Amino acid sequence: MENIPALFFEPKPGEQPAAKGQDEWEQDKLRRMNEEPGRLTGYNCPICHNKGKVYISLDTERECECMAVRRSLVRARNSSLSQDMLARYTFRRYNATAEWQQTAKEKAMAYSKAPAGWFYIGGQPGAGKTHLCVAIMNRLLKAGHKGRYMEWRSAAQALKAVLNTPEYLQLMEKYRSAPLLYIDDLFKVQGGGAVPPGDINIAVDLLYSRYNDPSRLTIISSEWTLQQLMDIDEGIASRIKERSGENALAILKDRSKNYRMKEE
Numbered sequence: 613m614e615n616i617p618a619l620f621f622e623p624k625p626g627e628q629p630a631a632k633g634q635d636e637w638e639q640d641k642l643r644r645m646n647e648e649p650g651r652l653t654g655y656n657c658p659i660c661h662n663k664g665k666v667y668i669s670l671d672t673e674r675e676c677e678c679m680a681v682r683r684s685l686v687r688a689r690n691s692s693l694s695q696d697m698l699a700r701y702t703f704r705r706y707n708a709t710a711e712w713q714q715t716a717k718e719k720a721m722a723y724s725k726a727p728a729g730w731f732y733i734g735g736q737p738g739a740g741k742t743h744l745c746v747a748i749m750n751r752l753l754k755a756g757h758k759g760r761y762m763e764w765r766s767a768a769q770a771l772k773a774v775l776n777t778p779e780y781l782q783l784m785e786k787y788r789s790a791p792l793l794y795i796d797d798l799f800k801v802q803g804g805g806a807v808p809p810g811d812i813n814i815a816v817d818l819l820y821s822r823y824n825d826p827s828r829l830t831i832i833s834s835e836w837t838l839q840q841l842m843d844i845d846e847g848i849a850s851r852i853k854e855r856s857g858e859n860a861l862a863i864l865k866d867r868s869k870n871y872r873m874k875e876e
C-alpha cells in the first residue's frame with residue numbers, strides 16, 4: 613500500500629475533495645477576523661486585540677475573558693462610597709448602647725475631628741465597623757479631604773487580574789496616592805479560609821507605600837484583628853499598628869456572646 617502514490621487513491625464515496633481547501637480558507641478568514649484590532653480601551657488584551665469578543669467560527673462569537681477584567685477595572689476605578697451609605701452610616705445614627713460601642717464611637721469621632729495617622733478597626737462581622745468608618749469618611753469628606761474608597765475584595769480581584777501590566781500600576785497608584793483612603797474589609801476571603809498570597813502582595817504594595825508618607829490618612833476595617841493580622845503578615849500588621857497607635861481597635865465576642873472592645 614505505502615508504495616502507491618497518493619495520487620492513485622480515489623476519493624471515497626461521500627468525501628468532498630474540495631472540503632480541505634474550503635476549510636483552510638475559512639480558518640484563514642477566521643484568523644484574520646480575530647487578529648483585527650478593536651476599539652476597547654483601558655486594558656490591552658492579547659487574546660481579542662481589544663474587540664471584547666473571539667470568533668469561534670465565521671458566524672459565531674463568544675465574549676473574551678478580558679471583558680470580566682474590564683468590568684472589574686471599571687468598578688474599581690469608579691468605586692466610591694454611595695450616597696446611600698453616607699446618609700445611613702453617620703455618627704448620629706450609630707446606636708451606642710453598650711460601653712464598648714460608646715468607646716469605639718468616641719475614638720472614631722475624635723479621629724474625624726483631628727485626623728492623624730491611620731485608624732484600624734478589626735474583629736467580629738456585624739458589629740458596626742463599617743458604620744463607624746463610613747461616619748469618619750463622611751466627616752472628613754465634608755471637611756474637604758480628598759478621599760477614595762477601596763472595597764478590598766473587588767479591588768484586589770481587579771488588581772490581581774492585571775498584575776504585571778501598566779493597568780496595575782495605574783490603578784494601584786490611585787490607591788497609593790489618595791490623601792485619604794478607606795479600605796473596607798481588608799483581607800476579606802470569600803467563604804473564609806486563609807488569605808491568598810496574591811492579596812498579601814497587593815496589601816504590601818499598597819500599605820508600605822502609604823506608610824512611607826505619614827500625611828496620607830488611611831482608615832481600615834477588617835474581620836481580622838491586628839493580633840490575627842500579625843500571624844498573617846507581620847510586616848503589614850506592624851506598620852498598621854505603628855501608624856494607628858491608639859486608634860487600633862478590636863471588637864471581640866466574649867463568652868456571653870456579647871461584644872467587647874479592646875485597644876490593640
Ligand SMILES: [Zn+2]
Nearest residue numbers: 657660676678
Ligand atoms: Zn480580550
